[in-house]
Structure formats: structure tokens, C-alpha cells
Amino acid sequence: MTPRLVFPSLALLALGACAAPAPQPHPVPTPVAQYRQGQGPLMADDHVPDFATRNFVPFNRxxxxxIAVREWRMFGQPIADDDPVDRPEPSVASIKxxxxxxxxxxxxxxxxxxxxPQETEIAWSGKRDENGTSFAFEHDARFAWSAAFISYVMRVAGANxxxxxxxxxxxxxxxxxxxxSSGLRAHDPVEYAPKAGDLICVGRGASKSVRFASLPTRYGFPAHCGxxxxxxxxxxxxxxxxxxxxxxxxxSVTLTHVPVDANGRLASPDGTSYDPRYPWCAVLEVLYDADEEPDAGG
Structure with a gap:
């Protein structure tokens, strides 16, 4: 039986009675790090829906x-609480x-x-590359989309x-x-308890050794965030x-449970992760304009 997802209560922020005029789409700078094409020009991205670029509601947690829960439901609400090293690799494409x-x-x-929009990856999908060519499922790792998922959620939510x-x-x-980043603040998992809408991150593979004290790294490293x-x-x-x-x-888009202490933190004072599967290296606090939509439920 699939466990029921319980949402946290989110405090409403006091908002003015008069709505400010909706801002127009504005340029989005491409970060320097780890892009195939390097640093891009400032541009308004016409791939992004109007409701997101114009922020019809404040950017809110x-x-x-x-949006993340909606995508999870679309994929059938899978839950992965086992250790990923114990998961067998799929043997046929049809089960992916x-x-x-x-x-x-x-x-x-x-x-x-x-x-x-200048990046090659915009034309990828779950099984085709930028040329529309289907790639073998054994090569799916070359087209890993976990960071694309995070980027999508933030973009559609109006992070601009x-x-x-x-x-x-x-x-x-x-x-x-x-x-x-004007919208993110990195915290040591020892010191900061993540809130709903924040990101928690871990190095993958040989980069599991990356810790908060190692950040920022000079080069990109394999990682995962949820x-x-x-x-x-x-x-x-x-x-x-x-x-x-x-x-x-x-x-898939998957829900994972993560152990925390009584204060909601991911690691003990000596830096040991409470999660034996994932040595969390950072909590990324997202700096929202509001906790909720001003007219949520209305």
C-alpha cells in the first residue's frame, strides 16, 4: 500500500491588499559553470510559459x-527508500x-x-537525443535528467x-x-534544518566524499539533489x-524519505549523516518571496 504523503503546514505571509503590476519578462543570466556552451548572453527565454516569467503570483515554496508533487503523481507515485547500491540495473527498456x-x-x-535555449540538452527527451535519434537504454546515464527536473520545477514556479x-x-x-546565486543560500547540514521547498544535495560515485567544507568546488562534480x-x-x-x-x-520522479534528528537536521554535530545511504553535503535554502500563493485555495 502506498504511504499517504502528508504536506507540512506553511505559514501565510502578510501581503498588501493592492496587487503590484505584473512584471514583464526579464533577462536570465546563464551561470558560468559546467555548461556545454559556456557562459551565455543575457536573454529572455521564450521556452518559459508567460505565467512564470511574469510572476503572476510571487515566487513561493x-x-x-x-509542482514537484504533481510530477511525482504523474509518474505513478513511486517511493524509493532502499539503498540505491542494492537496486538491480534494468535489463529491458520496457520497465523504465x-x-x-x-x-x-x-x-x-x-x-x-x-x-x-542555446544548450544542446533542450532537444533531449527520455529516449531521444538532440537529433531525434533514439539511444539504447543502456546509455540512459549519458542523458541523466535529475538536474533538468529541478531546473524545470524552479523555472515553472517563477524563479526567473x-x-x-x-x-x-x-x-x-x-x-x-x-x-x-541571488536565489539560493548554501548551508551545512549540521547547522540548518531544511524547510519545504529547499533542496538537499549529495555527491555521487567518487564524489560522495564532497562535504560542505569542500564547497564551492573548482570544477563540476557528479551530484544529486531533491x-x-x-x-x-x-x-x-x-x-x-x-x-x-x-x-x-x-x-522516474520519485519520493524518498530521509532520516533527520529532533531538530530536523540531516547530520550530527560531528558531521555524520543520519542517512547511511546519502552523506548529504549541503542544504540549499531557496529564497522565496512568499510561503504560499496569496490567493491559495481561492
């Missing part, structure tokens, strides 16, 4: 959580959600909207130029850690835990 009819195109939308959109998680981890969608849970499998949603986890 409720929308980011809701990212290649299913209707879903491989959705991943194409993550690339098309999430990345800046406050998020360093990239096909690589380390781009925005390093941008936050170096103070180069969007926090629920906090202060008590239940299986970890007791006190939070829930994150990430892309390209088991070839």
Missing part, C-alpha cells in the same frame, strides 16, 4: 512543492518509466523548459533569474556556496524523517 509513452515526452519538457539552471546539480550547488516536500514526519521507515522528490531516481 507552496508552488514548488505542489522514463521511456514509457507519455513520460519520455514529459522528460523532454523538463529539458526544453529547464535549460537555457534567481536560479542557476543547468543539466548539472553541481552548478547550482557551487553557485549557492560561492554566493553567486526538493523537500514534507517535513517533521514520524513514521516508517526511519521514524523522524522528511520527504524529498527527485528526478531520474529509478528512472
Amino acid at each position: 507552496q508552488d514548488v512543492v505542489a 518509466p522514463e521511456r514509457a509513452p507519455g513520460l519520455w515526452q514529459r522528460i523532454g519538457e523538463y529539458w526544453w523548459i529547464g535549460q537555457d 533569474d534567481r536560479f542557476p539552471y543547468s543539466p548539472n546539480h553541481s552548478t547550482y550547488i557551487n553557485a549557492a556556496a560561492s554566493g553567486q 526538493i523537500v516536500v514534507v517535513t517533521n514526519q514520524s513514521g516508517a521507515p526511519f521514524g523522524h524523517q522528511i520527504g524529498i522528490i527527485g528526478g531520474n531516481v529509478d528512472d
